[in-house]
Amino acid sequence: MSVLHVVFRVGTAEYVLPAADVVQMESFSGATPVPGSPAYVAGLVQVRGRVLPVIDARARFGLPPAERNLDTRVVVGQVAAPGGGLRTVGLIVDAAREVVKLDPEQLRPPPPLVAEQARGFVKAVAQVGGVGQGSAGAGGSGRLLLLIDLNKVVGEEQVHAE
Template sequence: MSNSSSPNEAFIIFELADTLYAISSQAVQQMEMVDRITPVPNAPHFVEGVVFSRGQVIPVINLRVRFGFEKIPYNLRTRLIVTQSQNRTIGLIVDTAREFIVIPENAIQPPNEEISGLSGHYLAGIATLGERIILILKVEEVFEMPDSSLSVLS
């Protein structure tokens, strides 16, 4: 599953619509509380806008909306995970993010072939840790836009 040489990889675990997800810690620049987001005209419905963070203007995707879940108001647990992949930096809004763990490679299985549609493209694997099931995301796939004219994320 993993492209790294390590048999165990570190991940940031976050929650979205009562489901646990993981992103490789190597793709995460920082995590912070959601502050002021400036809307961008004519952006896709899942792009909340842009934020200014640590000297950078960063486009922000609401992962709930991106994955087809209901949009909910932000609260004190809502987090912005600033990620980088393929020389692009994008913020991901998630319900909560509070855990940094190492997942053993043998705990990660490839997604089943039955998982079809757009959601299957986002998954790098599925980890089981005790009773927990964690969906491991391919950050680069989350960045991909269905319409190539969407330059707000470039």
């Protein structure tokens, strides 16, 4: 059975999260820094009356900063909270405009080297044939979509701001 996934871009790579884990997507206009937080925590934002911690995906993934523009989005999702329950957080991404259906058999474990280098952020890789832009690499057709583990991306140093 196909599952809807939200596609977003960070740098030149495309990532996905299950749509069921995404609460909403918002434009990004800036964050209020939080003293003492890890460098990848951009700060706090207000989204529809709620104050949320936001993670800078570029910083978290070890990419250089890029100028924010009208395509920059905050993907608002749910992660496991310390002590149980769910916590709502935002992930700042370069662009997010698409939803795709992925069948479970399209999701493959990442190659061992990728799994090691990505610090557990990448749970699976899907190859999607020839739709849209991007390429699967040398001689390949289609796109590679990396399924991320939002709990690991957010990290155990979550900002407690709710």
